[in-house]
Amino acid sequence: MRNFIDQLRNHSSDDGTESVRTDGGTTTSRSRLFGDSNQSLLERDVVRSAPFWLPPFLLVGLFVYGAIAWNVLLSFTDFTGIGEPNYSALDLENYIIAFTGGTPSWSNLAVDPIWNAAQNTVVLMVAFAAACLVLGLVLAILVDRGIRFENTFRTIYLLPMSLSFVVTAKFWLYMYNPQTGLINILLGAVGIGPVGIIQNPDLKLAGVAFALIWQFSGYAMIVYLAALRTIPTSHFEAARVDGASTVRMYWRVIVPQLRTATVSALVVITVFALKAFDFLFSMYGGYQPGPSADILATRMVREAYANQNWAYGSTIAVILFVLALAIVAPYIYSQYQRGEL
Numbered sequence: 001m002r003n004f005i006d007q008l009r010n011h012s013s014d015d016g017t018e019s020v021r022t023d024g025g026t027t028t029s030r031s032r033l034f035g036d037s038n039q040s041l042l043e044r045d046v047v048r049s050a051p052f053w054l055p056p057f058l059l060v061g062l063f064v065y066g067a068i069a070w071n072v073l074l075s076f077t078d079f080t081g082i083g084e085p086n087y088s089a090l091d092l093e094n095y096i097i098a099f100t101g102g103t104p105s106w107s108n109l110a111v112d113p114i115w116n117a118a119q120n121t122v123v124l125m126v127a128f129a130a131a132c133l134v135l136g137l138v139l140a141i142l143v144d145r146g147i148r149f150e151n152t153f154r155t156i157y158l159l160p161m162s163l164s165f166v167v168t169a170k171f172w173l174y175m176y177n178p179q180t181g182l183i184n185i186l187l188g189a190v191g192i193g194p195v196g197i198i199q200n201p202d203l204k205l206a207g208v209a210f211a212l213i214w215q216f217s218g219y220a221m222i223v224y225l226a227a228l229r230t231i232p233t234s235h236f237e238a239a240r241v242d243g244a245s246t247v248r249m250y251w252r253v254i255v256p257q258l259r260t261a262t263v264s265a266l267v268v269i270t271v272f273a274l275k276a277f278d279f280l281f282s283m284y285g286g287y288q289p290g291p292s293a294d295i296l297a298t299r300m301v302r303e304a305y306a307n308q309n310w311a312y313g314s315t316i317a318v319i320l321f322v323l324a325l326a327i328v329a330p331y332i333y334s335q336y337q338r339g340e341l
Contacts (some may be wrong), residue, residue, distance in 0.1 A: 136220020169282035204293035227261035
């Protein structure tokens with residue numbers, strides 16, 4: 001009992017201003033010096049950790065989100081890269097020109113609409129994403145079934161993703177070479193070719209999609225493999241007891257449980273498709289891959305740097321940003337709804 005009384009004396013009094021020591025003296029409480037509200041504010045984790053998160057937060061806010069905001073503002077001007085932008089006369093002319101074409105007030109030359117580049121962008125995204133997901137799922141199932149040298153195969157499949165777009169483009173530029181490329185050598189062995197994949201307008205976009213599928217199918221495989229490893233073995237056993245074949249078991253039981261993994265991989269892959277400018281620039285050697293392979297990213301850079309239409313290039317950049325946001329925002333919202341953010 002005496003120990004209990006001594007412990008009570010060591011705590012602060014009810015008014016939070018003084019505490020009684022065991023020797024009979026008093027000690028001024030910290031709340032009397034700083035006040036309860038100030039004490040709670042200073043001891044909050046967000047305040048105490050401010051030296052660590054505040055500088056990068058300000059830098060990202062200025063150079064990322066600030067740059068995005070300035071780019072949006074620039075898209076409403078007629079800035080051509082010379083002088084200072086005129087922010088006093090903002091209008092939607094660039095967006096109208098982007099979707100309808102015509103001769104803008106800031107140029108004497110007619111400007112084509114972006115529909116061709118937008119169509120190529122959508123085709124690349126759909127074909128690239130669908131093939132990556134299907135191939136990644138098949139590879140994940142094969143690896144998950146306990147094949148020999150699993151770790152080796154997993155590393156080999158994932159290795160292309162560690163390469164940059166520039167390295168991948170140069171590699172496939174060699175592979176597609178009509179005279180010395182491995183693909184045309186193999187086609188020639190069966191009596192086909194040579195096929196000028198990067199020279200043929202009908203095959204340019206397909207060649208880009210195939211190279212990107214080679215690079216990112218390993219990423220889809222890893223995402224699916226991680227999801228497959230979380231499915232209880234009882235699900236597999238129950239399907240086998242019911243007499244389901246291997247194909248039917250995966251199609252009816254396993255694949256429906258991979259919905260979250262599919263959405264996650266799809267978001268990343270489609271965003272990479274929107275960012276394929278450096279791949280096309282490296283493969284075709286400039287801003288103009290040709291109408292059959294021109295995407296919004298190459299059109300944006302060509303308008304800004306080659307044609308000196310900076311405001312129009314900013315307009316295309318805003319459209320690209322909206323497309324990326326339309327892909328990412330629903331995914332983030334669904335993650336938030338499930339309590340995973």
